[in-house]
Amino acid sequence: MKKVYAWPKSLKRGVPFHYCPGCGHSIIHKLIAQVIDEMGIREKVICVPPAGCAVLAYNYLDIDMVEAPHGRAAAVATGIKRVLPQNLVFSYQGDGDLAAIGTAETIHAANRSENISIFFINNAVYGMTGGQMAPTTLLGQKTSTSLGGREAKRDGYPIDMCKLLATLKGAVYLERTAVNSPANILKTKKAIIRSFQIQRDDQGFSLIDILSPCPTNWRMNSVESCRWIDEVMIKVYPLGVIKDETK
Amino acid sequence: MKGYIEIDPELCKECVLCIEVCPKGLIKKSSRLNLKGFYHVMFEDKEKQCAGCSLCAIICPEAAIEVYRG
């Protein structure tokens, strides 16, 4: 018998993930490590991790990384890519980092069609700081700063970042996937590969919006969280390719 | 196609997503606590039913499962 599924080489051994049981970050880190292995790009990638639960991403992936101030990853990635256009530069950001404090940097990096890949880990909540409302929190969703559930009048509406960025000509490829089932996980992996290919071919800005479970802050167990993505989240944030202007 | 899996019990966080996705129900929660304090899962396949589909390994957030097929 052959080993058909193994520990990804680019994932550091002996450093167990600090993420909660059933957290999407662990799954996505594993996917990124697999993609780096399969595409053979460990020596080319440079990552900009976020401020958030994944601030410690550098503990797990054995690649070059530089920390950015909260929300500024798209600008930092721009600086790196302009100096090293041959490298594959990607950012790994959560809801606050990308859609709240970092909205301007994200929009303008997309608008300039910076040749970078952005992986947006969308779990509709601010995880690391204890489960506060995020720009992506759904109406009626209870969080620690929207106690009775998000209300449109007081808190505004959930932002669909993919739809927002789709209006910009510079955003060349926008796809939404999820990691709540093996089938969706495999689609996410394909999307990550596609984003790196687009960058390698100098085609411009791509962003993958990955719906990710947060059992702890959703106050559910892992199985319920995966189900909630299917039954509730996908209705507000449908999966699929939102924009593809690649050649 | 036959297969089997190896689970690293010390990495398991008892999220039980693997149990949820296994089409043949070959993974169970054990009664043993690992060092982290979780009742880790274990592979039980007396009738050699595992086909090595890897759904468990794909969903495991801790990359704790490795799959053999042949």
Added chain:
Amino acid sequence: MRGNDAIGEAAIVAGCRCYFGYPITPQNELIEYMARRMPEEGRVFIQSESELAAINMVLGASAAGARVMTSSSSPGFSLKQEGISFMAGQELPAVIVNIMRGGPGLGNIAPAQSDYFQATKGGGHGDYYTVVLAPSSVQEMADLTIDAFRLADLYRNPVIILGDGMLGQMMEPVEFPEKGEKTDLHKEYALTGAKGRPGRLIKSLILDTKEMEDHNWKLARKYERIKKNEVRYKTFKLEDADMAVVAYGTSARIAKGAIKRVREEGLKVGLIQPITLWPFPSQFIRKCGRSIKDFFVFEMSTGQMLYDVKLALEGEGRVHFHGRPGGIITTPLELSRIIARHYYRVKKEKER
């Protein structure tokens, strides 16, 4: 050449690989100069969406090992403080130019020197300092810019060039050295893709308190080294002076004109002009305090460098202050009268 333009050309001579900026008066000429010249030299230019984005692009480019610069004026300089703090913590080099204007808040577009505290006392959060260079002529704008890149790389720290609206706009002859520096310098911390080596990490997050303390003391030791090696100042007619004017930048030029006038009337006044505002020439001023008992601090603000002068003297002299904030420029003639009046008042008190 215009002061703002001279900074741009000097940066190119120094091998500046990337410039990221946002327009703000009174330094718009610099970003326009770079927009024209950087592509001519095959270098990177981006007009970013804000000063905030610009400093973060600087952070990224510096992490990738390039010499990089950004510029702004007072309100935009405030926006950059988070990025500067991060770069100080991550030990990344960069050159940041602040062409000061009236403040606080939106202020006005006239020259001022009201960002001294912000520049010299680590304007963002955390225990850090940045080297601060204060030019007082277009030639100095050019020379100090080239120095800034060298110092930033040498100490792996952000360096600030503190000019003001008048210096930015004035036109004077200027000479540049040969374009000697390569743009790509080998840096052992730079992120270039982990080829044949483990991944490199540039971060400022240190959760372990002992490690954090160690890191802070390491930075503190670096700042002590800079204080020992990089203090720079100029003096003018100080040898027999019994009053010293302390001023920097445009104020120093005005003071020189005023001192020339009062010297013609026999008043023994000299000038101490700090070139590095951080590290401040405290030791030199303390030494002067043994023979000179009266100091006259002149700034285009309500008094900021004033306190560094007082601290430096440790009580060894009397300090008088004259300042005009908001863009009112004291002429050398006016200043000479103010200095003279103070000189005679002090003389009378001594005779009592």
